Amino acid sequence: xxxxxxxxITGQDGLYLAELLLAKGYDxxxxxxxxxNPRRELVERLxxxxxxxxxxxxxxxxxxxxxxxxxxxEVYNLGAVSxxxxxxxxxxxxxxxxxxxxxxxxxxxxxxxGDDPSSVRFYQASSSEMFGKVQETPQRESTLLWxxxxxxxxxxxxxxxTINYRESYGMHASSGILFNHESPRRGEExxxxxxxxxxxxxxxxxxxxxxxxxLDARRDWGFAGDYVDAMWRMLQQPEADDxxxxxxxxxxxxxxxxxxFAHVGIDDWKRYVRQDPAFMRPAEVDELIGDASKAxxxxxxxxxxxxxxxxxxxxxADVAALKAGW
Ligand code: GDP
Numbered sequence: 001x002x003x004x005x006x007x008x009i010t011g012q013d014g015l016y017l018a019e020l021l022l023a024k025g026y027d028x029x030x031x032x033x034x035x036x037n038p039r040r041e042l043v044e045r046l047x048x049x050x051x052x053x054x055x056x057x058x059x060x061x062x063x064x065x066x067x068x069x070x071x072x073x074e075v076y077n078l079g080a081v082s083x084x085x086x087x088x089x090x091x092x093x094x095x096x097x098x099x100x101x102x103x104x105x106x107x108x109x110x111x112x113x114g115d116d117p118s119s120v121r122f123y124q125a126s127s128s129e130m131f132g133k134v135q136e137t138p139q140r141e142s143t144l145l146w147x148x149x150x151x152x153x154x155x156x157x158x159x160x161x162t163i164n165y166r167e168s169y170g171m172h173a174s175s176g177i178l179f180n181h182e183s184p185r186r187g188e189e190x191x192x193x194x195x196x197x198x199x200x201x202x203x204x205x206x207x208x209x210x211x212x213x214x215l216d217a218r219r220d221w222g223f224a225g226d227y228v229d230a231m232w233r234m235l236q237q238p239e240a241d242d243x244x245x246x247x248x249x250x251x252x253x254x255x256x257x258x259x260x261f262a263h264v265g266i267d268d269w270k271r272y273v274r275q276d277p278a279f280m281r282p283a284e285v286d287e288l289i290g291d292a293s294k295a296x297x298x299x300x301x302x303x304x305x306x307x308x309x310x311x312x313x314x315x316x317a318d319v320a321a322l323k324a325g326w
Pocket of ligand 1: 085180190192211212213214215217218219280281
């Protein structure tokens with residue numbers, strides 16, 4: 001039975017990846033941060049077979065301990081301070097966790113592996129936010145990186161450090177450049193979930209308006225359940241490498257809002273939406289669209305959920321949750 005260790009187990013991707021690996025027969029371990037972490041209960045409820053280890057990406061010795069206790073074949077680094085807007089207000093914390101945390105985990109894995117640096121396979125969650133002020137459209141593995149936020153800069157550090165450990169020490173370390181990926185489990189601070197939840201609440205008469213930031217930005221949104229499968233596929237390759245994971249379709253935030261309202265039968269969506277500069281960012285990533293042809297050719301990976309279906313899935317889940325009083 002293969003064994004995997006996941007950081008960021010309490011997040012959207014950690015939960016989907018744990019489910020996928022458990023279904024494949026893995027022994028799954030997760031690193032969980034902090035005393036009385038409020039999301040521990042969620043992990044224990046959704047994936048009770050995952051074994052949890054206390055640890056923190058900023059604490060090298062805790063990572064060494066988690067590796068020793070779990071003895072993994074594969075390590076997935078999904079832990080990060082991941083909300084772009086927050087990263088300006090907390091640039092140091094974001095850099096500590098999202099940038100230096102990758103170095104800590106790579107170093108812990110390297111030390112753990114001893115004489116055989118490729119005996120543990122490593123996955124780094126890189127991000128399309130690294131493309132920032134895009135230098136090429138669509139974006140691919142070779143596109144010049146130009147991050148536009150402390151979060152993006154931190155992800156660039158982690159990305160290149162992963163490549164460096166692969167090239168310097170011969171580690172089997174791969175990096176997935178994942179474009180935005182969403183689901184009913186997405187945090188409510190992210191735009192898709194903010195919209196799906198508000199649309200559900202407006203439809204049920206529980207909320208009057210939706211206050212938004214920039215409606216002109218474009219994103220390439222996929223389904224998180226598809227994207228964790230790409231992570232796993234990367235670690236099954238004989239050689240470690242970097243891959244863009246994206247749908248190749250891009251939509252504006254305004255389209256997202258319109259499609260979400262239309263799904264509950266509301267066409268005059270502008271009545272409910274107000275813009276507020278408070279939700280605008282100091283620097284914006286205007287347009288993201290990924291070219292995942294390398295992943296398609298090498299990994300045999302394809303997205304299965306398209307934009308409209310994703311929005312419908314998220315709105316339906318929020319309507320059901322609100323009706324059930326969650
Ligand atoms: P990101 O791509 O990782 O920053 O993912 P987000 O879901 O946080 O934001 C996606 C885009 O939606 C960005 O271009 C934001 O500027 C834009 N946006 C517009 N209004 C909002 C809002 O109210 N909340 C969030 N989170 N994003 C918004």
